[in-house]
Each structure stands twice: as C-alpha cells, then as structure tokens.
Amino acid sequence: MTMLERLGLRLLHRCDPETAHGLALRALRLGLVPLPGRITTARLRTELAGMRLDNPIGLAAGFDKNAEVLAPLARAGFGMIEVGAVTPQAQPGNPRPRLFRLPQDRAVINRFGFNNAGMDAAAGRLAARPKDAVIGLNLGANKDSADRAEDFARVLAHCGRHLDFATVNVSSPNTERLRDLQGAQALTALLEGVMEVRDWLERPIPIFLKIAPDLSDAELAEIAEVARAAKLDGIIATNTTLDRDGLTSAARAEKGGLSGAPLMEKSTRVLARLSQLTDGAMPLIGVGGIASAEDAYAKICAGATAVQLYSALVYEGLSLVPRIAAGLDRLLEADGHASVADAVGTKREEWL
Numbered sequence: 001m002t003m004l005e006r007l008g009l010r011l012l013h014r015c016d017p018e019t020a021h022g023l024a025l026r027a028l029r030l031g032l033v034p035l036p037g038r039i040t041t042a043r044l045r046t047e048l049a050g051m052r053l054d055n056p057i058g059l060a061a062g063f064d065k066n067a068e069v070l071a072p073l074a075r076a077g078f079g080m081i082e083v084g085a086v087t088p089q090a091q092p093g094n095p096r097p098r099l100f101r102l103p104q105d106r107a108v109i110n111r112f113g114f115n116n117a118g119m120d121a122a123a124g125r126l127a128a129r130p131k132d133a134v135i136g137l138n139l140g141a142n143k144d145s146a147d148r149a150e151d152f153a154r155v156l157a158h159c160g161r162h163l164d165f166a167t168v169n170v171s172s173p174n175t176e177r178l179r180d181l182q183g184a185q186a187l188t189a190l191l192e193g194v195m196e197v198r199d200w201l202e203r204p205i206p207i208f209l210k211i212a213p214d215l216s217d218a219e220l221a222e223i224a225e226v227a228r229a230a231k232l233d234g235i236i237a238t239n240t241t242l243d244r245d246g247l248t249s250a251a252r253a254e255k256g257g258l259s260g261a262p263l264m265e266k267s268t269r270v271l272a273r274l275s276q277l278t279d280g281a282m283p284l285i286g287v288g289g290i291a292s293a294e295d296a297y298a299k300i301c302a303g304a305t306a307v308q309l310y311s312a313l314v315y316e317g318l319s320l321v322p323r324i325a326a327g328l329d330r331l332l333e334a335d336g337h338a339s340v341a342d343a344v345g346t347k348r349e350e351w352l
Contacts, residue, residue: 067084
C-alpha cells in the first residue's frame with residue numbers, strides 16, 4: 001500500500017462509512033484512484049462456468065450497487081466484477097445508519113436492505129459496459145414485492161443481454177423473509193423461473209446461486225441437490241453471517257450481516273462441505289473474509305474455482321487486488337501447481 005493510499009483510507013475512515021463509500025465511488029469515477037489495469041499470468045488464468053478470467057479474484061456484489069463505476073473497476077485488476085444487487089423497482093433500503101466498521105475485527109456490518117436505483121438505471125449503464133471485462137449482476141427482489149421469486153426473473157430478463165453471468169441472491173439477511181427462499185420447494189420454483197428466462201436470452205449466460213453461511217449440513221445438502229436439479233452453473237459461498245461470536249469492536253451488536261475477517265473460517269468450511277456434496281462437479285466461488293493471498297489460496301484449496309472479496313477493501317484499498325494476485329501466483333508455484341484449476345479442492349479435507 002502506498003503512502004497516498006494509506007492517507008486516503010485514513011481520511012475516509014474519519015467519515016461516516018456510507019458517506020466514505022460514496023466518496024470512494026466518486027474518486028473512481030473522476031480517475032483519482034491509481035489502477036493497475038488487467039492482471040494475469042499463465043498460472044492465474046482461470047475458466048469458470050465457461051467464462052475465461054484473467055485471474056480468479058473477483059469483486060463481490062455490494063461495492064458497486066448501481067453499476068456506476070464499471071470502466072474503472074475493469075482496470076482495477078479483478079478477474080471478474082459482480083455489481084448489484086438490483087431489484088425491479090428502485091428502493092431506498094433501510095434507514096441510516098446502516099453500515100458500520102468494526103476495525104478491531106477487520107470486519108463490516110451492513111443492513112442496507114437492497115437499496116438501489118432499479119433495473120432500468122442498471123440496464124442503461126450495463127449497456128455501455130467495457131467489453132473486455134467479465135461482468136455479472138446480483139439479482140434481488142423488492143421488499144414490498146407481491147412475488148419475490150418473479151422479481152429475480154424480471155431483473156434477468158431486463159438486464160441479461162448485457163451480462164456475462166448473473167447471481168440469484170436469496171441469502172441477504174437484511175430483507176425480511178428473503179432467506180426463506182433458500183428452502184427446497186421455494187428455491188426450486190424460483191430457479192425454474194430464472195433458468196427459463198436465461199434460456200430465452202439471445203446469449204444464455206451462467207447463473208450462480210449465492211447462499212448464506214448460517215446453514216446446517218442438512219440444509220446445505222438440500223441446496224446442493226436443488227442446484228444440481230436446476231442445472232445451475234455454480235454456487236457462491238457465502239454471503240454475510242448473523243453470527244457475532246468473538247467480536248470485540250464497539251459496533252459488534254449492530255443488526256445486519258457481518259462480513260470481513262471473522263467470516264473466513266465459517267464460510268470456508270461451508271465451501272468445503274459444498275465441494276464434498278457436489279463432488280467437485282459444480283464450480284464454486286469462495287467469498288467471506290479474504291484479505292490476503294493466503295486467504296484466497298485457502299478458499300481455492302478448499303474447493304473454490306474462483307473467489308470474491310469486498311470488505312477487506314475498506315481496510316486495505318484497491319491495491320490489495322494486485323497484491324493478492326502476485327501472492328497467489330507465488331503460492332501456486334511453490335506447491336507445484338501450473339494453474340489455479342490444479343489446486344482446486346486439494347486441501348478440502350482440512351476444512352471438513
């Protein structure tokens with residue numbers, strides 16, 4: 001991290017977290033953030049559900065909710081970028097304050113509630129997206145929707161032609177009863193609608209499912225079976241947790257989803273269990289607590305084909321991306337792997 005980036009982060013941390021996030025997006029739009037460009041090596045190049053990635057390091061949904069900074073993010077070194085969540089209609093989300101830093105825990109709690117400008121605004125920006133990046137959209141449902149399952153399909157139908165992949169997000173803890181859609185019957189019906197729309201697209205794209213980390217083994221087995229039956233292209237493990245064990249920061253009791261370093265172990269164990277349940281036949285994307293090359297490598301060795309991060313950027317800045325890429329390349333080489341694919345699942349048993 002450069003002195004300039006360290007100073008910038010220090011100044012941002014003096015602001016309310018949501019205000020600071022808005023300032024970070026504005027700095028990206030104005031070209032004030034140094035960006036490394038595309039990052040790749042022969043060892044880092046990755047294939048995920050038919051998509052060719054420069055590297056396996058993705059940006060998780062939530063950073064760019066409204067697809068406002070696609071061009072600069074395409075130059076930030078990520079192998080893939082997921083924006084959103086986007087709902088059919090614009091909605092304000094939950095009242096502020098709704099974003100909290102937990103610096104002693106290197107974590108974040110949010111209870112945004114799918115605040116976004118709606119699918120019309122997102123589609124317009126996605127239509128002008130950089131063509132040399134891999135860009136996906138996190139699909140959401142409106143809080144007051146009469147048919148939340150249909151909302152996911154509507155957003156995909158409206159925006160799908162501009163995307164490389166889409167994610168069904170039924171795992172946010174900040175929209176009441178949304179996680180109920182992870183049950184087998186409700187999830188099966190929801191995915192049927194989404195996959196039908198996907199098949200109507202002129203260029204069908206991979207569909208992923210993002211799940212919560214707070215699921216039992218039985219619930220994970222159920223989801224794995226539903227995902228296989230629906231012919232999903234992959235599972236993203238995991239979203240934020242409601243668990244607060246071991247936290248020390250002042251904001252630890254705030255309601256919402258916890259992300260960042262405390263989630264690393266829990267989410268990786270879920271990932272490894274899913275890898276076991278799917279017998280490596282379905283690509284998995286590991287998310288939760290990644291703040292170093294070692295963290296990313298652990299996810300890959302536990303069963304992830306690719307990884308995503310977000311919360312660590314609050315503390316480490318965007319220079320974290322090239323640092324992880326360089327470190328991951330070295331770790332793969334040290335273990336004798338010629339590619340990311342060679343390392344996937346090689347240490348899964350250590351997490352079970």
